[in-house]
Amino acid sequence: MVASTNVWGDIAKQIGGDHVTITSIMSDPNADPHEYEADAKTGAAVSKGQLVIENGLGYDDFMDKLLSASPNPNRKVLTAADVMQISGQDANPHIWYDIAKVPDVANAIATQLGSLDPADAATFTANAKTFNDSLAPVDAAITNIKNKYSGAPVGYTERVPGYLVDAAGLKLATPASFAQSIEDGNDPSPADNAAFDAALNTKAIKVLLYNGQVTSPATDAIKTLAQKDSVPIVGVTETLPPSDKDFQAWQLRQINEITTALGG
Numbered sequence: 001m002v003a004s005t006n007v008w009g010d011i012a013k014q015i016g017g018d019h020v021t022i023t024s025i026m027s028d029p030n031a032d033p034h035e036y037e038a039d040a041k042t043g044a045a046v047s048k049g050q051l052v053i054e055n056g057l058g059y060d061d062f063m064d065k066l067l068s069a070s071p072n073p074n075r076k077v078l079t080a081a082d083v084m085q086i087s088g089q090d091a092n093p094h095i096w097y098d099i100a101k102v103p104d105v106a107n108a109i110a111t112q113l114g115s116l117d118p119a120d121a122a123t124f125t126a127n128a129k130t131f132n133d134s135l136a137p138v139d140a141a142i143t144n145i146k147n148k149y150s151g152a153p154v155g156y157t158e159r160v161p162g163y164l165v166d167a168a169g170l171k172l173a174t175p176a177s178f179a180q181s182i183e184d185g186n187d188p189s190p191a192d193n194a195a196f197d198a199a200l201n202t203k204a205i206k207v208l209l210y211n212g213q214v215t216s217p218a219t220d221a222i223k224t225l226a227q228k229d230s231v232p233i234v235g236v237t238e239t240l241p242p243s244d245k246d247f248q249a250w251q252l253r254q255i256n257e258i259t260t261a262l263g264g
Contacts, residue, residue: 001020001051002023002025002052002053003053004024004060007096007247015106016124016127019117026060026239042062043069046066047072051113052078053078055080056079056081057081057095076116078109080105081095086101092159094159094160094163097164097251098164098167099163099251100167102135103131103132106128109124135248138255145168145170145262149259149263152171153170153171153172153173154170155200157210157214157223158219159176164258174205177189178195178196183214196222200229206231206261206263208223208231210222210235211237214238234254234257235257237250
């Protein structure tokens with residue numbers, strides 16, 4: 001099995017258990033996923049994979065090229081965005097932060113694995129339920145923020161945590177166009193830079209959510225200014241860090257850090 005990122009790879013491993021071997025293509029916590037370029041080793045892994053899990057929404061376009069380069073009518077391809085029914089040209093591709101819909105992907109993975117290995121289908125279904133149930137503390141932590149801090153203003157350098165911000169009832173109080181520019185690999189406009197600086201200088205935001213995997217001089221300046229103005233900074237990442245045991249632990253840690261930054 002091949003997953004475009006270790007986020008989906010970790011979830012698939014929890015569902016497949018010892019019955020599957022997974023290659024996760026993007027897993028470096030220090031690398032910018034938007035700049036990833038596939039190599040021959042990656043192409044070979046995809047060509048041999050019985051099940052390929054991709055994110056969709058343009059996040060991992062390299063996967064489509066690899067799939068086209070090695071046609072296989074027996075290979076199954078699961079696109080998480082399609083399963084979660086998230087679409088649109090401007091849709092936020094960081095869909096694994098939409099915790100409420102992640103179980104849909106887990107169930108779809110179990111179904112695909114069951115079709116490849118019918119003898120163990122019941123195990124995959126049970127493992128998916130175990131995974132989905134294990135998200136309860138994550139859901140509770142999100143609800144806790146919504147109950148305590150609904151409407152609290154936050155800022156982010158890129159829209160990685162966008163779905164989480166929405167689910168927790170927080171309000172983006174920095175320019176969305178700043179975050180979009182960073183995601184697209186462009187320099188934010190002078191107006192956006194000024195607006196972001198003002199939000200920090202006046203402490204118009206309670207916390208800065210900082211993506212350390214996609215940085216630029218503009219985001220470095222924002223981080224430095226936040227530190228200078230004593231605005232709490234919470235790091236968010238696009239891939240599962242090696243320091244976290246699994247997807248659930250990663251998400252819960254980040255949410256708890258946001259909660260603490262907001263006031264505990």
